[in-house]
Amino acid sequence: MLEQEEDAHVLCGALKLFFRELKTPLIPFDVFDAALKASAYTNQKDKIKHFKEIVKSLPTPNRHTLEFLLRHLLKVTQFHSFNRMHISNLAIVFGPTLMWSEEETSNMAFDLMMQNLVIECLLQEFDSIFK
Known part of the structure; x- marks a missing residue:
């Protein structure tokens, strides 16, 4: 059924829903804080x-899925x-879909911004991070 769908919005929505409905996010809870911290480093x-280090610490299925998905998103860019899907736009769309905090925080807007920065960095530095 999906292979017959031509609307990119429907396909993207299904992909986002799949990742959002996981019990544990693709970028798991135990690396959430480390990923936010890493995205804040100013030294590249x-x-x-x-x-x-974070990517290497991921369970193998998560690491492989993340690599495959990011590689695909880079093709989209x-x-x-x-499609107006620059890296920053894809990061906004997929940041909260691929990672979220196990507990609600008092500053959700800040967390969302930081989640976007994590995905943006993973996309921008894909070759360096996944080699």
Whole structure:
């Protein structure tokens, strides 16, 4: 049924719903804080080093799925002149879908912004992080 769907919005919505309905996010609770912290590093080498450590610590299925999904999203960005899906826009769409806190925090807006930065960094530095 999905293979017959031509509307990219429907397909993207189904993909986001799949990840959002997982009991544990693709980027698990136990690395949530470390990922937020890593995205805040100003030194790019430190940022990449910490993200590499985080990615290596993920369960193998999570790591492989994250790598596959990010690789696909980078392909989507190649058509940004048609779909307006730059890395930053994809990060906004997928940040809260791929990772969320186990407990509600008092500053959800800040957490959302930081989740977006995590996904943005993973996309921007994909080759360095996943090599």
